[in-house]
Amino acid sequence: MMQGPEAPAAHWWPSWHHHRDDPPPPPPNGSKSVNFLLRLSALILALASAMVMAASSDCTPSSGVAAFTYTRFDAFVLLVGCNITVTILEAAAIYLQLSLDLAAAAAPPDDDKTVATDLEEEEKGIGPAGIVLVVVDLLVPALLYSAMAATYAVAAVFSDQIGACPNFARKVVQAKILSLAACAAITLAAVARAVPLPFNVPPVL
Numbered sequence: 001m002m003q004g005p006e007a008p009a010a011h012w013w014p015s016w017h018h019h020r021d022d023p024p025p026p027p028p029n030g031s032k033s034v035n036f037l038l039r040l041s042a043l044i045l046a047l048a049s050a051m052v053m054a055a056s057s058d059c060t061p062s063s064g065v066a067a068f069t070y071t072r073f074d075a076f077v078l079l080v081g082c083n084i085t086v087t088i089l090e091a092a093a094i095y096l097q098l099s100l101d102l103a104a105a106a107a108p109p110d111d112d113k114t115v116a117t118d119l120e121e122e123e124k125g126i127g128p129a130g131i132v133l134v135v136v137d138l139l140v141p142a143l144l145y146s147a148m149a150a151t152y153a154v155a156a157v158f159s160d161q162i163g164a165c166p167n168f169a170r171k172v173v174q175a176k177i178l179s180l181a182a183c184a185a186i187t188l189a190a191v192a193r194a195v196p197l198p199f200n201v202p203p204v205l
Helices: 003-021 031-054 074-106 107-121 128-158 157-164 166-194
Strands: none
Touching: 031 074, 031 128, 031 166, 074 128, 074 166, 128 157, 128 166, 157 166
16 A cells, blocks of 8 residues: 555656756857857958959049059959958858857757867867867958958048049949948957857847
């Protein structure tokens, strides 16, 4: 007669004990999602800036100056080259980050702790993927800032020559604005990665 009541109690106690020891769910943190979206924005803006500058039409000023394109100004060539390089680097960084996050999400429950540790090491720049991400985070701002500064300086110095062709001047202004927006996006991405955000943003990574 004593075994009947004890069986449910023995079955109920481990279950209650198991749920009692379950760790609470982690607080929401949208840093990775915001960082991902800003990285993607920087990639698109940098590519658009390079395409606008490279697609600028030939300029034949009415003042009799010889026709020229953006290749006449080294700073504009630098802008195109740097922004294309930034596009490639950011694409690689986004791919690596998504690969790490998907690997962590697809890991079996028994491997969650190991995968989480590996992911933390990669994010700190310890593993191969982490080293690549750190290098990208250092190179991308340097390329964007240097190209943007050179472009703005040359556009100011040679404003008369550039302004002699309205279409060419408009393309230069558009490329400058897009490059400036890419700089802002990559700066905000670095801030979002370092500062925990108390909300989730789709895609939740």
